[in-house]
Amino acid sequence: MSQPSISSKRRLLFIFTAVSLVLFGLIIRLGWIQIVRGEKYKELANRYQTRDIPIPAKRGVIYDRNGKELAISASTNTVWVHPNEVDEPEKTAAVLSSILELDEETVLKKIKTSQYIVKIAPYIDDERAKAIRAERLKGISVSEDNKRFYPYGNFAAYILGHTTDDNKGMAGIELEYEKYLSGIPGRWIKNTDGAGRQLSFSTEKYHQAENGLNVVLTIDEVIQHFAEKAVQNALEVNKAKRVSVIVTDVKTGEVLAMAVKPDYDPNSPRTPIDEELKKQIETMDQEKQLEAWYAMWRNPVINDTYEPGSTFKLLTTAAALEEGVVTPQSTFVDNGYIMVAGQRIRCWRWYNPHGHQTLVEAVQNSCNPVFVELGQKMGVETFYNYLDGFGVSDITGIDLPGERKSLMYSINNVGPVELATISFGQSISVTPIQLVNAVAAIANDGKLMKPRIVKELTDDDGNVVHRFEETMIRQVISEKTSKTMREMMEAVVADGSGSHAYIPGYRVGGKTGTAQKVVGKGYAQGLYVSSFVGIAPADDPKLAILAIVDEPQGFSTYGSTTAAPIVKEVLEETLRYLDIKPKYTDKEEEEFGRAKVTIPEVRNITVKEASKILIDNNLQFNTEPEYYADENAIVVDMFPKPGANVPEKSIILLYTKPNENIPSTVEVPDLKGKTIKEVNIILNNLGLKLKISGSGLASSQYPEVGTTVETGTIISVEFKPE
Structure with missing residues (x-):
């Protein structure tokens, strides 16, 4: 057998040495990756394989002292994006902006961010949520959420306060009792592949959200209603800058009512109720707007x-x-x-x-x-x-x-x-x-x-x-x-x-x-x-x-x-x-004493029927303004209760709801030349809402006089100085 030549041995030695060096380098590299940088790559793997979906906690309800709901959490939807899972950012942004009616560049910017998860749009309705789900966009998820809602609008605004877009307390009770109301958010954690499919070897964890506690106020909704009505009337009569009332229980220190006018609607805290102030804020820069908002949210009583x-x-x-x-x-x-x-x-x-x-x-x-x-x-x-x-x-x-x-x-x-x-x-x-x-x-x-x-x-x-x-x-x-x-x-x-x-x-x-x-x-x-x-x-x-x-x-x-x-x-x-x-x-007694009348039962009938019964018994009535009642509205409750003895001509407060069996329509009356108070009374009696612009006497209105509209319709009235 012939011996390998010197040149062959050198080539073999060179190849052996090169392979050894490569293998040694790979071993070193592998050790570097697994030992030295192992934690980092493990973290990256978890980051790209793990989907952490937040589950919002339901914010606690705020009640008055008698259990009436003053602030609740309404179910809604929120759109989220996992940027690393989106294949076509431009197309995704175009679809989302079209459905959500948002600026496309703003949506694209959120999609291209380096964050793990980003909120695209909070509090969207079920129809839009369904439309987004139907598109099956990669990296886009729609989760259930809770939005703060105040059933009575600007009622007790300075007591309740309001929340931010992230459902965090911003003012009033919402801020003061944030740690109790907010609850503890839950999380849904699972491992997925690049296509979003759950990995077979993964462990799924679901942490249930813990709802916030409910807050029961010392406020009495009925007394608060009395105070707000009196304050609004005094604001108009005295043409004042502001009117405030606070009612407390002498023996306990409990606040029974705290009313301030003008105020704002916690459902839309950045939109003033006053049209003139609204126009002024719209022309301000961001810093001035913040100052105006904080001034509007400020509770002068405290x-x-x-x-x-x-x-x-x-x-x-x-x-x-x-x-x-x-x-x-x-x-x-x-x-x-x-x-x-x-x-x-x-x-x-x-x-x-x-x-x-x-x-x-x-x-x-x-x-x-x-x-x-x-x-x-x-x-x-x-x-x-x-x-x-x-x-x-x-x-x-x-x-x-x-x-x-x-x-x-x-x-x-x-x-x-x-x-x-x-x-x-x-x-x-x-x-x-x-x-x-x-x-x-x-x-x-x-x-x-x-x-x-x-x-x-x-x-x-x-x-x-x-x-x-x-x-x-x-x-x-x-x-x-x-x-x-x-x-x-x-x-x-x-x-x-x-x-x-x-x-x-x-x-x-x-x-x-x-x-x-x-x-x-x-x-x-x-x-x-x-x-x-x-x-x-x-x-x-x-x-x-x-x-x-x-x-x-x-x-x-x-x-x-x-x-x-x-x-x-x-x-x-x-x-x-x-x-x-x-x-x-x-x-x-000689001047004011009046005969006693037993209040008749008028619940579960229409306001028209109830009013006739009350008038026949020498009593007067008012309807609770939380509903826009007309003569066909149904009386669901009353105060005082049936059977109570009250003086003749006493005012009975009727709580009503719309009569779903009778679609109610009315003709828009002529409001020109009337004061804000007079217009408010006329429209309230017809079950219509009032949107005010300016002050003084009514000069124009929309819809026009004689137009047939449904009860609950907003009538825009412009007032000008006398």
Whole structure:
């Protein structure tokens, strides 16, 4: 056998060496991939093979104290994209943008992102969801979702707040109780191949979403309805910038109603109800729009301060009585002014001084010099101790976001003039919730309660998970002083400036207030904040109420004629709703006493039939505005209930729903030349909605007069100044 040549051996050695080096390199590379970079490639494999589909939790329901749903989660659909699974981005973007009516470039940008999963469009209807599923687009999935919905529109907007597009709380209760309402989202995790098919060796994991807890408010939907109706009416009558009302339970600190107008619709929080404001926001840049939105969402009852004016005199009087520096029979002489540290401080009626008067009469007359004297007799330190006691120097701790502290002089900076002006409600700014809570303490035998707006948290089965108990903060004044103050407050309504809050058969106490607004560094001429704070019944207080009219521009700017009527309207309806019986004096019985009528049963019949029965029984009625009722609407509930005894001509509240068996149509009436209030009443009686543009008197409308439309149709009316 011949021996291999030297050249052959060299070639074999070269090949062996090359193969060995290649194999060694592959081993090194394999080791590098499996050992050194193993975790990274494992992560990449999991990333491209694993599909993690979010399962949103159902947001908890917000109820009023009687179980009426004020905020719910409606089922809807959300479109998602897994960018790494999309084969034809341009085609996919074109199809989606066509179905969803979105900008194609925006959709394409989301599809081409490097993220694992991206939301294309939230809250689409079932029809569009079905259309997208029918296209069978690779990398596109449509999942069930929940959208926040507020059945009553702008009802209690500043209490409920609203959510973001991602269903996160943005304001009000939605923000304050976000961690309870939101729940815990679920996940569906599975391994798939490049075509989206589930791998046979994969392990599928499904984590069920945990629904959020339900929040039960202290708010009573009926009382809130009374408050909102009164506030809206006062806003129009007084041509005011804003009107607010808050009603609390004196004994527990529970907020029963909190109404502010103008407001916004939480279902569409970035679209103002006011057409003029809407047009202004549309022309703003993004930064200005944000400022305008946050201003619109701001709850003035909690987040804003104001000078309380004469309503603050109740605190000064209570403190002075408790300290024993005066008695109700103490006498004073008003010359129209008082000199303090060389400065003349005038009474509001300086041109016609009150002259000789007792403390009771001074409270009725709201005489500034008398309260300056009370402040001087107590001194700064003592007076400030009582202000601390009434809770006006700190936040109340109410469970709503962004509560603001009062604006007060530091005690070291309070001189004789500052003490004098604070004594009658100037040079100090408080929030409405602070003032009404302090007055509630005066009425509640001197006990200051912590205000609260949430009663309890419940689960899906209605079980109470947590109950928020009433909390007494401190005893501020004695029961004796409290009783004296209630009598003095009642005298203000019976014989003083608060007569517009008088309700026959009920002992109402209160105090008016009219304060010039502070703008910049001084008081603005012609701009006022008018208010009235009240309690009822004065002999056994159940309710405390504060009404504030910001910048009234109507026939009057005084709290006695702008705010007091609001309090009367809300209290009159609320006291009857709470079944607090009127107790007429002999004089009232003669003037206001009416025969009793037993309320007949009118449920499950039409409004037309119900109205005839009620009128025949000498009763009146109103329909609940949550439905657009016409004479064919069905009465589903009523208040008071059948069988209750009420005075003749009492108003019975009828809760209605559309009659599905009778398609209802009406002719559009002529609205020209009528006020907003008149138009609203006319359309509401016909079961039509109103869309307002401008202010003043109606000048044009659409649809036109005589057009036949279905009940529930929106009638656009343009109003122009008279």
